[in-house]
Amino acid sequence: MKPRLVKVEGAGNDFLLGTGTWAARLSDEADLVRKLCDRRRGVGADGTLAVFVGGNDTIRLVYRNADGSPSAFCANGTRCAARAAVELLGLPRKLTVATGWVEIPASVRGAEVSLELPPPTAPTDRTLATEHGTWRGRQLDLGVPHIVFPVDDLDSLPIERVAPPLRRHHDLGPDGANVHFVMSESGRLRIRSYERGVEAETLCCGSGVVVAALLSLESTGAGSLEIEPRSGDRLTVEALGEPPTAPSRLTGPARLVAFIDLLD
Secondary structure (H helix, E strand, O other), rough: OOOOEEEEEEEEEEEEEEEEEEHHHHOOOOHHHHHHHHHOOOOOOOOEEEEEEEEEOOOEEEEEEOOOOOEOOOOOHHHHHHHHHHHHHHOOEEEEOEEEEEEEEEEEEOEEEEEEEOOOOEEEEEEEEOOOOOOOOOOEEEOOOEEEOOOOOOOOOHHHHHHHHOOOOOHHHHOOOOOEEEEEEEOEEEEEEEEEEOOEOOOHHHHHHHHHHHHHHHOOOEEEEEEOOOOOEEEEEEOOOOOOOOOEEEEEOOOOEOOOOOOO
């Protein structure tokens, strides 16, 4: 397989994707991942995607966060890897992505990529006290842990101040959780996300979008919901069963941005 390093993004969640020898390096070298993802001294990304061809219609994906830590699952990264596998590696538009969590069916239709996802764990109600107040939300896992907090004013929320103590709150376990704030508006759900391993707000967290949507669909009784992350893109989550513990389909944009030739 030809070694390539490619910048990709899914709804504003950006990654460096490697094939061939680049895939091997991104999979194994945490320090390299940290250097490449640095937005001042590197290329800049929320994480890296190491893509290995596993068969005629299967790829294996190894994901690392920007800080070099491994993660079992990244939904937007999985969508980007699926599109890259079709566009760069010649795989069929219906394929399987073997993640560190489970094997995930994917469908690529131009710039739109859909994933068929297993159900999340049952949600647990949480009331978390921090120096910034008391927050009531629901925690659940979809490959990685998430906690979702409804808010009344999403735009003025000082997320870089209020999210870090929630992300590492002792009640969430030793690894903490990705933190999401949501607000319903004009028939859609708006969301802002603070992600582990990036330790900052990202423009979108795909698995966070899914769990937030399933929690919302539980109360509305609808079968699908449009979600708007910080990037302003639109994603759709369809419940393929009874939410919130239902399988789901996540659909949204994924884009190949640039081929990268490192000079040093």
